[in-house]
Amino acid sequence: MTKKKDKITKKDPKKELSGWIDYKNKVNNNEKKRVSASLTKLQAERRHALLTRLGFIILFSLCCILALGYYVSPKANVASVQVKGAPELNSKQVVKTANISPGNKIVFCLLKGKEYSKQLSDAFPEIEKVQVSVQNTNHLILTIKERPIIGYIHEGIGYRKILATGKVGSQVIDKNKIDKNKPLFIGYNQKVSLSEDIKVYASLPQHIRDQVKMLSGETRRPTQIVLVMKDNNIVIGNLSTIKSKIQYYDKIKSQLKEPSVIDFEIGAYSRPLTQAEKVKLGLT
Known part of the structure; x- marks a missing residue:
């Protein structure tokens, strides 16, 4: 039996080497292109950063020049x-x-x-x-x-503001310039403690303060406080207890038929105002 010989395939070394060289050249060219592109991008970024810094320096310098020019100008x-x-x-x-x-x-x-x-x-x-x-x-x-104003005190031909701090304003103002909704403090002098009455008045409930037209410094005792209300009733109380007792004022006044004195010093009672009291307080 005759044996067949295996066929031997011959490869051309030059052809194989040529293919490898072409592949390497292609790879190298691609790498060169990528490197070139990276360098171009890097150069562009550097130029942009340089121009940005230069622009900032120029802008800052212009601002300084303008600021200096303004500072030395009238x-x-x-x-x-x-x-x-x-x-x-x-x-x-x-x-x-x-x-x-x-x-x-x-x-x-x-x-x-x-x-x-x-x-x-x-x-x-x-x-x-x-x-x-x-x-x-x-x-x-x-x-x-x-500062907020809580009232006015008469002085000379005008009035000074009484401030929420308890101090008196520096300016004397005309009567027609005062806020008519704020009470007047009258009859106060150096012998009477204005600051105590201001503190007590400021501590009263807002709806009571809104009803006060006048505070009188002409009291029988240093511990006494006299409030003239807008409805022409007179409230008399003690500096230390008026705040707790004034809450009954609205109930008592609803039962009155004429302007009266409401005394909260000891207990609570009322009586009609005399003509002399009306004249004294300017209620006639």
């Missing part, structure tokens, strides 16, 4: 000062107390808001705080917030 100085929110106060006196002059720089005035508040509240009891602002580049505005 526009940086205070041209005028306007006081708002306190019509009874003398504006010139307020500006003088704050020590603001045309030579001051606007930017420094804006930074001294708390200092102005302290200076002015120390000088004027009615001032609670001050807000500083600028209008039209160099016109300074002082906006004043006044």
